[in-house]
Amino acid sequence: xxxxxxxxxxxxxxxxxxxxxxxxxxxxxxxxxxxxxxxxxxxxxxxxxxxxxxxxxxxxxxxxxxxxxxxxxxxxxxxxxxxxxxxxxxxxxxxxxxxxxxxxxxxxxxxxxxxxxxxxxxxxxxxxxxxxxxxxxxxxxxxxxxxxxxxxxxxxxxxxxxxxxxxxxxxxxxxxxxxxxxxxxxxxxxxxxxxxxxxxxxxxxxxxxxxxxxxxxxxx
Amino acid sequence: xxxxxxxxxxxxxxxxxxxxxxxxxxxxxxxxxxxxxxxxxxxxxxxxxxxxxxxxxxxxxxxxxxxxxxxxxxxxxxxxxxxxxxxxxxxxxxxxxxxxxxxxxxxxxxxxxxxxxxxxxxxxxxxxxxxxxxxxxxxxxxxxxxxxxxxxxxxxxxxxxxxxxxxxxxxxxxxxxxxxxxxxxxxxxxxxxxxxxxxxxxxxxxxxxxxxxxxxxxxxxxxxxxxxxxxxxxxxxxxxxxxxxxxxxxxxxxxxxxxxxxxxxxxxxxxxxxxxxxxxxxxxxxxxxxxxxxxxxxxxxxxxxxxxxxxxxxxxxxxxxxxxxxxxxxxxxxxxxxxxxxxxxxxxxxxxxxxxxxxxxxxxx
Numbered sequence: 001x002x003x004x005x006x007x008x009x010x011x012x013x014x015x016x017x018x019x020x021x022x023x024x025x026x027x028x029x030x031x032x033x034x035x036x037x038x039x040x041x042x043x044x045x046x047x048x049x050x051x052x053x054x055x056x057x058x059x060x061x062x063x064x065x066x067x068x069x070x071x072x073x074x075x076x077x078x079x080x081x082x083x084x085x086x087x088x089x090x091x092x093x094x095x096x097x098x099x100x101x102x103x104x105x106x107x108x109x110x111x112x113x114x115x116x117x118x119x120x121x122x123x124x125x126x127x128x129x130x131x132x133x134x135x136x137x138x139x140x141x142x143x144x145x146x147x148x149x150x151x152x153x154x155x156x157x158x159x160x161x162x163x164x165x166x167x168x169x170x171x172x173x174x175x176x177x178x179x180x181x182x183x184x185x186x187x188x189x190x191x192x193x194x195x196x197x198x199x200x201x202x203x204x205x206x207x208x209x210x211x212x213x214x215x216x217x218x219x220x
Numbered sequence: 221x222x223x224x225x226x227x228x229x230x231x232x233x234x235x236x237x238x239x240x241x242x243x244x245x246x247x248x249x250x251x252x253x254x255x256x257x258x259x260x261x262x263x264x265x266x267x268x269x270x271x272x273x274x275x276x277x278x279x280x281x282x283x284x285x286x287x288x289x290x291x292x293x294x295x296x297x298x299x300x301x302x303x304x305x306x307x308x309x310x311x312x313x314x315x316x317x318x319x320x321x322x323x324x325x326x327x328x329x330x331x332x333x334x335x336x337x338x339x340x341x342x343x344x345x346x347x348x349x350x351x352x353x354x355x356x357x358x359x360x361x362x363x364x365x366x367x368x369x370x371x372x373x374x375x376x377x378x379x380x381x382x383x384x385x386x387x388x389x390x391x392x393x394x395x396x397x398x399x400x401x402x403x404x405x406x407x408x409x410x411x412x413x414x415x416x417x418x419x420x421x422x423x424x425x426x427x428x429x430x431x432x433x434x435x436x437x438x439x440x441x442x443x444x445x446x447x448x449x450x451x452x453x454x455x456x457x458x459x460x461x462x463x464x465x466x467x468x469x470x471x472x473x474x475x476x477x478x479x480x481x482x483x484x485x486x487x488x489x490x491x492x493x494x495x496x497x498x499x500x501x502x503x504x505x506x507x508x509x510x511x512x513x514x515x516x517x518x519x520x521x522x523x524x525x526x527x528x529x530x531x532x533x534x535x536x537x538x539x540x541x542x543x544x545x546x547x548x549x550x551x552x553x554x555x556x557x558x559x560x561x562x563x564x565x566x567x568x569x570x571x572x573x574x575x576x577x578x579x580x581x582x583x584x585x
Contacts (some may be wrong), residue, residue: 004521005520005521005522005526006521006522009522009527009537012527012537013527013537013538014538016536016538016540017538017540017543020540020543020544020547021546023547024543024545024547024548024550024551025548025550025551025554026551027548027551028548028549028550028551028552028554029552029554029558030551030555032551032552032555032556032559033555033556033559033562036555036559036560036563037559037562037563094467094483095483095490095532096534098483098484098532098535099532099534099535099536102535102540102541103536103541104541105541109465110465111465112463112464113462113463168454171439171440172439172440172441173451173491173493174491174520174521
């Protein structure tokens with residue numbers, strides 16, 4: 001009968017260590033390899049510096065330009081909403097900050113729970129909308145692979161289980177809390193080996209793009 | 221031990237007024253989340269109730285549950301209610317000792333066969349472990365429980381040890397301790413966990429049983445919903461501070477003095493279901509969180525092994541910082557090796573490159 005608690009202690013203990021190990025090894029290996037391989041030496045005389053255009057592109061590629069917005073308003077708006085919502089739920093929910101503090105020794109102020117709760121609800125709905133759009137839009141459907149659906153599930157599960165746990169909608173509580181943590185562990189394990197790596201590489205890639213623009217002297 | 225006189229008669233003998241009795245019935249109704257219209261029904265049922273025979277079995281326990289029940293509430297009406305059930309066997313409270321005590325238990329079992337209640341506090345060495353770890357009158361806990369179970373109407377497991385195994389079952393569980401629910405399979409069972417349980421919860425459950433003659437509504441852990449239906453966190457008077465993000469960071473900082481939330485100091489309120497936040501202890505005087513200490517989660521399974529009393533609920537139990545650092549270093553080395561390998565391959569490729577002249581290709585055609 002005490003099984004849900006044993007499950008919770010397992011996901012908080014050995015399983016978390018395992019997930020963290022796979023995540024740590026995988027992510028460090030990929031990032032270090034990317035940096036060590038670097039880029040092809042460019043012997044052309046640079047027209048401008050790389051640093052400032054690199055950072056400028058971090059912003060300009062994050063905020064969609066009017067043309068992109070006109071072509072795909074749904075992708076821009078809903079994409080931005082759920083990404084921001086995911087980050088808020090992940091980084092500004094107080095129990096999560098406690099976890100990060102225990103891991104990295106870094107802490108910051110959180111948001112009031114009712115606010116994080118509302119943001120999570122919006123994020124969940126946005127993710128569902130995103131999936132419906134993906135399977136109904138002919139082009140998107142055509143270019144979607146198994147991996148795209150896999151990472152949708154991996155992203156959706158921590159959110160929905162977290163929401164269910166917060167509102168105590170599944171009993172006993174250790175079961176749903178344990179499921180939430182397990183889903184996050186699956187997310188962590190998949191992260192270095194799927195498109196989820198973009199959480200760490202997207203901004204590096206954007207900086208590189210901007211740096212290249214800078215070198216060539218074009219708009220960054 | 222006479223079970224003939226009714227509860228109300230016994231109460232009158234002890235000087236409890238009808239007004240006091242009805243006040244208790246109203247409190248019991250509100251505790252059990254019943255409408256006020258049920259108060260007369262409770263009073264009527266209790267007035268008519270014959271003293272049920274209760275056999276209290278103490279196994280691997282510290283007597284804290286009995287202390288909680290008998291001392292902290294004396295001399296309130298709740299305590300008298302409990303005195304007024306026919307407590308026919310209880311190591312700590314009975315006057316008889318040795319053979320006479322065991323005789324009292326056997327007699328109560330015989331006279332009330334099929335009707336008596338068993339209350340257990342403490343865990344017991346499981347079927348696979350050495351029965352000698354805990355015995356009374358030379359009989360192992362397991363055999364005593366199985367023998368007493370035969371004619372029991374229901375079993376009430378009081379305290380975390382009886383309900384979930386508690387401290388004896390905590391890692392490394394040297395006595396192979398198991399909970400009562402691991403042994404009792406074919407009798408109605410109520411768990412009243414806590415270390416110890418709130419006294420009013422123990423009396424409340426017994427009143428409910430006397431009133432309705434059946435077990436109360438139970439949750440997944442067989443705990444009465446009326447008392448274990450809500451998390452401490454959801455009824456905590458410090459909850460507004462949690463929602464606002466105001467926390468005590470140590471036991472003597474400004475937050476602690478201002479009564480802010482104890483989440484960061486390891487409060488297990490968010491995952492603990494119990495009645496402390498609403499009923500309080502010592503006759504409603506205070507409770508652990510009210511006294512500035514985080515909830516330990518003592519009404520939940522395995523609370524001793526749940527990763528440390530002073531670690532926040534969301535913090536993993538292991539040495540995760542070292543794991544992450546180690547994994548990061550191992551990953552960096554692997555990434556470095558992969559990059560070096562790729563570079564070497566490219567370099568070897570360049571070194572081994574043999575330029576092909578157009579003439580050669582044309583000759584091959």
